[in-house]
Amino acid sequence: MWLKIFGLDKQEIIQLLKTTGEERTALLKRAQEVKVKETGNKVYFRGLVEFSNICAKDCLYCGIRKGNDKVIRYDVSDEEILESCRFAWENRFASVVLQSGELSSPAFIKRVDDLLKKIKQISNGELGITLSCGEQSLETYRRWFESGAHRYLLRIESSNRELYYKIHPENETHSFEKRIEALENLKTAGYQVGTGVMIGLPFQTYEHLADDLLFFQKLDIDMCGMGPYLEHEDTPLYQYRHLLKTKQERFDLALNMIAVLRLLMPDINIAAATALQAIDPAGREKALAIGANVIMPNLTPTAYREEYQLYENKPCLDEDAELCRNCLEARIHMAGSEIGYGEWGDSKHFQSRK
Ligand code: 5AD
Numbered sequence: 179m180w181l182k183i184f185g186l187d188k189q190e191i192i193q194l195l196k197t198t199g200e201e202r203t204a205l206l207k208r209a210q211e212v213k214v215k216e217t218g219n220k221v222y223f224r225g226l227v228e229f230s231n232i233c234a235k236d237c238l239y240c241g242i243r244k245g246n247d248k249v250i251r252y253d254v255s256d257e258e259i260l261e262s263c264r265f266a267w268e269n270r271f272a273s274v275v276l277q278s279g280e281l282s283s284p285a286f287i288k289r290v291d292d293l294l295k296k297i298k299q300i301s302n303g304e305l306g307i308t309l310s311c312g313e314q315s316l317e318t319y320r321r322w323f324e325s326g327a328h329r330y331l332l333r334i335e336s337s338n339r340e341l342y343y344k345i346h347p348e349n350e351t352h353s354f355e356k357r358i359e360a361l362e363n364l365k366t367a368g369y370q371v372g373t374g375v376m377i378g379l380p381f382q383t384y385e386h387l388a389d390d391l392l393f394f395q396k397l398d399i400d401m402c403g404m405g406p407y408l409e410h411e412d413t414p415l416y417q418y419r420h421l422l423k424t425k426q427e428r429f430d431l432a433l434n435m436i437a438v439l440r441l442l443m444p445d446i447n448i449a450a451a452t453a454l455q456a457i458d459p460a461g462r463e464k465a466l467a468i469g470a471n472v473i474m475p476n477l478t479p480t481a482y483r484e485e486y487q488l489y490e491n492k493p494c495l496d497e498d499a500e501l502c503r504n505c506l507e508a509r510i511h512m513a514g515s516e517i518g519y520g521e522w523g524d525s526k527h528f529q530s531r532k
């Protein structure tokens with residue numbers, strides 16, 4: 179049954195997500211074969227710059243939520259952001275991800291817009307730019323696209339409305355419908371769209387996770403990033419930690435999710451989420467060996483990293499970009515993959531749709 183690709187139904191997906199032992203080994207192996215066949219054996223780097231932790235939202239799981247007053251808020255200066263992007267370009271990363279808390283003030287929108295133009299300028303237009311700056315209007319998405327962004331990451335977090343409101347307060351700023359609409363607007367604006375969910379949330383069932391995978395398929399996404407949920411002491415969801423699976427179980431389930439998604443959507447880009455590494459030091463490499471093909475080395479200037487802890491045990495807090503790159507390069511080679519230096523590494527799925 180697990181050799182099938184594309185047309186898995188919900189019950190089959192649930193069964194696959196639950197596999198253990200030899201069947202699981204076969205699933206993970208199959209996912210890797212499908213990846214290599216459909217996308218090649220290259221891993222693409224996206225240099226991640228977490229340029230601001232100021233956020234207008236209050237997601238119940240997130241360490242940088244507005245209501246967490248223990249966090250020291252920062253804005254990385256434009257000069258430092260450009261320096262990180264220059265590092266990415268000079269090291270032939272080919273692409274960067276600008277990520278921040280969610281703001282939608284005119285000043286923020288303009289700031290991102292100006293940054294996009296400058297990044298294009300300093301890299302002769304060569305550096306690809308992904309944004310991960312939350313829900314914005316279609317107009318803003320269009321404006322940023324015109325200024326040079328071409329991919330956008332916006333996780334749905336959970337595609338189940340009820341679960342969505344267990345992990346977000348139900349109000350105007352955290353509307354499930356608006357989030358779906360934002361994903362549709364991103365497609366309309368022309369982006370390669372990436373979404374994803376957290377795995378192992380309190381109240382989350384296998385059925386929810388199977389529906390998440392079917393949701394990705396229905397939305398026809400180009401990219402996906404999903405990782406284990408990690409409890410954070412200074413967030414409201416922490417009170418439900420007694421409901422959680424063990425960290426190892428969440429980790430294993432996250433790998434199963436990646437593998438099943440690879441069978442369902444063979445030619446998309448799947449990221450090896452940083453949260454995997456918060457549980458297992460080799461977590462991201464393990465994901466790259468079972469279906470993932472993108473990794474996001476952290477290029478945030480080291481001084482700010484301490485304050486961008488969405489979850490506890492976030493790795494690489496005190497390593498600089500150079501160290502991260504060297505360490506990753508060695509690990510990826512050890513895992514038997516090549517690094518797609520100098521290539522944008524667009525998802526084959528997106529290319530074939532064009
Ligand atoms: N555990 C795991 N992932 C988290 N994120 C935010 N908080 C947590 C947490 N406590 C993820 C969300 C968000 C992404 C940037 O980080 O899925 O979309």
Ligand code: FES
Pocket residue numbers: 233234235236237240242243244279280312
């Ligand atoms: Fe910032 Fe969720 S807490 S977007």
